[in-house]
Amino acid sequence: MATSLTRVVELRVSNHKAYVWDVDDIAILRAEHHICGVLTGTLPHVSQQNVFLGPPLILLPEEVVLLVQKEFAVLVDDPIAHHTPSTSKLRRWNSDRLVSIRAQMGAVESKEPNKKAESLSEEALRKRREREETKAAAARAKALAEGNTEESTLQDNLFSPSPSSSATPVPPAVDERPATPATSANLLGSLYTVTIPASSPASLPWYSSDGLTYSTLESAKEAGIWTYPSDLHERAKCGVFRDLWENGFYMGGGIRFGGDFLIYPGDPLRYHSHFVGTVIDSPTAALMPMEIVAHGRLGTATKKAHLLCGWDDEKQEVSYYSIEWAGFG
């Protein structure tokens, strides 16, 4: 958590939700700006559970408003920032991919030199070749059926020369040695590890947020990508959130505790929340006695005090009242 990480974080906005994909950005938001968000994505290596989730981090709208107002972050119109790549960029991407596959194959071969080849008899090799050929034929037939490539171009595609190949557009070869990973078609058919990239700026050279970043809420609203806060209640929530944040608290969503926010004294990773906060829109808003009873009861049951946060939109001030069960006999 070096402090030198500070930079303006780009929040990727689509469908009026702000996502953070970059893990360094998540670290910056958390360590420096006290903003936690909610992790919502599947962790690929433990994908069948909901306790530990991974990127994307979804931010509460109040968090986004605060980050933009404090100039810690800018909003990016994410769907448009994924530009259509040019052919040359696609070609570079593909050659990078082949290089990485080749490197993987090289690493495997140097680790266990020809162990496999020795164990396979000539007969087995022949059989495997036949299998691969039928598979290739099937793939070709399928590709043809899809109809997006014609026969000749397909041949070109599958067997086009890669730097080291002999550039022979061999039809299902009889004499071809199976051990040579020369053509890229062979290479793609071999066993290697595919990585599905997560974050676009890190892995797609054609991703660019130039001209699509919005550093104020007004400009983002004009562009139609961000409308929060749009009414008194939303303004009140943003105001209360900012005030608590300025007092050094960490906030999380409070929906499971019957409030608007959970209020933590430190990073929620290590500390329990002390309060469940409810936002009251104005100093004159009506408050039912029943609500006080319910909040007091619920807060006590979860070892928290309930915090009523009254927002005064004219003065831009918050007044706080906490409720606890008094416990007289």
Next chain:
Amino acid sequence: MDDYLELPSANAEPSKLDEIREDEDLSSEDEDEGPDWTKLPISVRPVIPKRGEKDFEPIVQGGSGYQQHVLNRARTAMLDALRMPRTISSKGISYGIWHPEIARVHVTTARGTHFTSMGHSVARAEGNSTQRALKRLELLPEEALYLVERGSLFCWKYVESSLLNAPGLDGMEGSPMTVQQTFAEMIGREDLTPEKYQVYAYLRRLGYVVTRTKPPTSAYPQAAPFKTRIHRLSLLERMYSSIRSLITSFVGLFSRSLNGWRPIRHIPWLHHNMDYPSIFKNLRFLHSGHSVPLHEKKKSDQPPSPYEIFFNVYKPATPFKKTTPPAPDFSMVVVNARTTPMPTLSELTDLFEILPELPPPVPRRRLAFVEQKEQRSTTAANSPSQPIPQLSFLGRLITWIYPRAASQIPEPPRKPNPFAVLKAGKKLVIVAVVDAGTTSFFGFRQGMFEEFPMA
């Protein structure tokens, strides 16, 4: 705990396992106790650790720096886990092409078990319309997103095939998409809101099979309609039951013992309807029950309700056939907590109108601990099928003539506990409420108080 100071590395050590086991006893009640990322092993073997402990609050005067150290350790562990790449063997990965104009992913290489419950085949004429329409496997946005997110599917974005014919692009079916791009482009298409996707992924991760209730196109398989619970008796059964009831009432005339709880005798041909339920029923002058239509009339110009069943959810154990899905185990509504108020009475009524009646909950038979143990051992020993004890001919004759005796041989069906039934309700709809990343599930049940008068 002090050994953390000596071992400031974030790697999971083998000794952690014991620690995790110790923590099980301490697992506390708090829901806001977030997951302890330091216990998530970054290895191949997925082990879900227990939730960890937390401190009350940071010490203001700095303390010994211990708190800061533990916090940093927790953060590092979390960020390391988040950095794990999505890797998969080239022999296990599936490929698909995202067609934004139809909001579908065309699967070109399907591998793995996921496709037994995902995707549907569509006949599409490709390119020029003169070609015959061919069936192909397509994924809805949420299905594709989920597979990409868990690292099973590599998605290409459709580009003109002429562009792909350029040299050096072999093996590519489009422009490659990142997980970020799939989120940005697929959510918001085909009625998929961010909230709905979160609920979909949440349930999928737990192993539920989730499909759309309303088919987006006619090619999408629709779930079987709900079974009506009215059990039609066969002619033979009806004859048997009428004869049997006749005999029962005849025998009952003589054998009836005085029941202190029900002093009124119900003799059908003397006093018509003289038992308690019918008396109360006759006394009632206001109709009750859900069969009575609401007084509130729906306005025609109302905007469509957000309370509409969107997902069909099947338990992981349900035998699921993709082309002819059975009637769902649960029906799910997804709402955004920030914009949607509680459902109104008429919205709930509309929901329950579609849904089937559920059978009453099976009463649990309380067994003594010894019995439970015995049962477990016997079921483990001879689980296939126990022979049903055969009655002798005489026994059967007695059963037939004198049914009361018969009912004592097999155990009489236990009457359901009215409170359990009232709690379970007759119909159930699940509402998933999503508030910026946090999902909660609520079951709304239709009560049936009119069927269990307490008096």
